[in-house]
Amino acid sequence: MTVETDVVIVGAGIAGLVVALEAVTAGARATVVESDDQIGGMLRRGRIAGVDIDLGAESFAKRTDAVPRLIADFALPLEVVAPRSGPAHLVSQHGVGLPGARWSRLPLPRRTVIGIPADPLAPDVVAIVGDRAAERAAAEVLDAPVDPTASLADVVEERLGEGLLRDLVDPLCRSIYSQPAAAVPLPRLHPKMWEAFERTGSLLAAAAEVAPNAPGGTAVGGIAGGMWRLADAVARVAAERGAVIRTGTAVGRVDPASGPGVAVTLADGETIRADHVVIATGPRGAANLLGRDSRAIDAGATAPIQPAVRLLTAAVTSDDLSAEPVGSGVIVAPGTCTAAKALTHIDAKWAWAREALPEGTHLVRLSARADDTAGLDSAAAVAREISHLTGTRVDRGDIGEVITTRWRDAVVPAESDSWTATVMDAAARGIHVTGAVAAGTGLASVIPHARALAHELFAVPSVRKES
Numbered sequence: 402m403t404v405e406t407d408v409v410i411v412g413a414g415i416a417g418l419v420v421a422l423e424a425v426t427a428g429a430r431a432t433v434v435e436s437d438d439q440i441g442g443m444l445r446r447g448r449i450a451g452v453d454i455d456l457g458a459e460s461f462a463k464r465t466d467a468v469p470r471l472i473a474d475f476a477l478p479l480e481v482v483a484p485r486s487g488p489a490h491l492v493s494q495h496g497v498g499l500p501g502a503r504w505s506r507l508p509l510p511r512r513t514v515i516g517i518p519a520d521p522l523a524p525d526v527v528a529i530v531g532d533r534a535a536e537r538a539a540a541e542v543l544d545a546p547v548d549p550t551a552s553l554a555d556v557v558e559e560r561l562g563e564g565l566l567r568d569l570v571d572p573l574c575r576s577i578y579s580q581p582a583a584a585v586p587l588p589r590l591h592p593k594m595w596e597a598f599e600r601t602g603s604l605l606a607a608a609a610e611v612a613p614n615a616p617g618g619t620a621v622g623g624i625a626g627g628m629w630r631l632a633d634a635v636a637r638v639a640a641e642r643g644a645v646i647r648t649g650t651a652v653g654r655v656d657p658a659s660g661p662g663v664a665v666t667l668a669d670g671e672t673i674r675a676d677h678v679v680i681a682t683g684p685r686g687a688a689n690l691l692g693r694d695s696r697a698i699d700a701g702a703t704a705p706i707q708p709a710v711r712l713l714t715a716a717v718t719s720d721d722l723s724a725e726p727v728g729s730g731v732i733v734a735p736g737t738c739t740a741a742k743a744l745t746h747i748d749a750k751w752a753w754a755r756e757a758l759p760e761g762t763h764l765v766r767l768s769a770r771a772d773d774t775a776g777l778d779s780a781a782a783v784a785r786e787i788s789h790l791t792g793t794r795v796d797r798g799d800i801g802e803v804i805t806t807r808w809r810d811a812v813v814p815a816e817s818d819s820w821t822a823t824v825m826d827a828a829a830r831g832i833h834v835t836g837a838v839a840a841g842t843g844l845a846s847v848i849p850h851a852r853a854l855a856h857e858l859f860a861v862p863s864v865r866k867e868s
């Protein structure tokens with residue numbers, strides 16, 4: 402059977418759903434096909450200790466106004482909220498393997514962009530990187546070439562020094578973008594910071610312009626009740642306006658149709674013919690559907706791309722955690738001997754979670770590399786890790802329910818030239834790519850890219866007045 406429509410969107414993550422919403426709002430017929438049983442992709446709902454929470458993205462960066470603008474433009478019934486806690490902390494181990502090796506657990510500095518400080522001599526920066534590295538960073542090398550293809554690590558090391566890169570920029574880059582600073586150029590990570598850097602010729606001046614004045618790690622926004630609600634609300638409005646959203650059905654092939662348009666073949670053999678196809682699947686799916694190996698996307702980064710991410714979300718009964726010892730959570734510096742690479746104290750961070758939980762019950766999320774099986778496979782290990790990272794005492798008996806989530810497509814490689822050529826060639830045939838694979842990781846990038854693509858395809862005016 403062949404069905405006809407104006408656009409087929411492959412993948413009901415936030416990118417695909419936003420394209421669908423824009424398409425139907427512009428009067429086009431849109432069908433979204435999602436392989437999973439639920440919509441949302443990395444905006445996924447879980448339930449623990451009787452509370453609905455996020456098992457994927459749990460906040461959005463404020464480097465763009467993408468999320469509040471989407472909510473306002475489509476009058477989505479969602480409340481944007483700010484984190485409630487003090488700064489997140491950076492846990493580092495100094496002198497690993499040497500006598501006198503020590504741990505530090507320090508608040509993240511207030512005014513930084515991916516760890517690049519507005520003032521390298523600010524006490525909260527010096528506490529982490531030390532006097533020498535702070536003084537080196539303050540003496541920024543201003544006459545180095547400005548190269549948009551250089552990695553963030555190369556730019557920071559050359560201008561601000563190795564110490565700042567190692568102790569602050571790289572840990573934050575890994576934490577925010579799931580990639581080492583050596584793997585990706587600044588323009589792709591943070592276009593606004595790059596624009597300010599190009600204009601001023603100084604990383605410090607750019608950070609002074611762009612850095613938020615908020616406790617470290619809290620310059621993000623959230624949605625009351627969880628970010629999964631954003632995907633839910635977009636899907637609901639898109640469906641109300643006529644989008645067809647099919648779950649539990651994978652798209653197997655996308656080919657030129659025998660007449661005009663593109664033929665989309667579902668795993669069950671059904672075909673949908675459309676004028677446009679938008680692939681919003683994540684890197685692996687996009688590479689498969691465009692007939693490439695997923696490694697073809699990778700620009701041959703100078704550092705290995707991290708493998709998939711494993712999250713453990715645990716309900717913990719602990720009076721010590723009620724004092725919120727690490728604010729919204731912990732980022733672990735590379736090279737530190739821990740099983741988890743980050744910890745989020747969910748109810749310290751979000752008031753809606755705190756209000757939903759009984760007194761003394763906490764929700765803690767540990768993130769680890771998916772291939773790192775050591776260290777987090779029992780309640781005792783989870784308790785030990787939480788104790789370790791927060792500096793409090795948590796015992797095995799304090800750990801209640803634990804949810805494990807694996808994300809295979811969470812890391813987006815920097816695009817290779819041959820991948821860019823593949824994408825452009827496909828676009829000429831009516832097959833377009835959006836989502837994190839095209840825009841970079843994070844809602845602040847993914848949503849504007851999806852909206853811009855939909856505006857281009859369906860001639861939506863860029864400023865919309867919703868009734």
Ligand SMILES: Cc1cc2nc3c(=O)[nH]c(=O)nc-3n(C[C@H](O)[C@H](O)[C@H](O)COP(=O)(O)OP(=O)(O)OC[C@H]3O[C@@H](n4cnc5c(N)ncnc54)[C@H](O)[C@@H]3O)c2cc1C
Pocket residue numbers: 411412413414415416417434435436437440441442443444456457458459460461462650651652653681682683686710712808810811835836837838841842843844845847
């Ligand atoms: C643990 C975690 C925490 C994160 N935290 C944050 C955060 O705090 N803030 C932030 O801004 N970003 C965060 N991110 C990143 C952010 O979630 C993603 O960049 C964004 O959600 C990607 O959206 P997407 O629509 O491009 O892809 P996805 O959400 O991956 O959606 C792709 C969809 O396509 C479907 N699909 C794949 N192949 C097929 C096929 N062949 N046929 C049909 N369907 C298919 C998949 O099932 C999936 O539902 C986080 C990500 C993870 C994993």
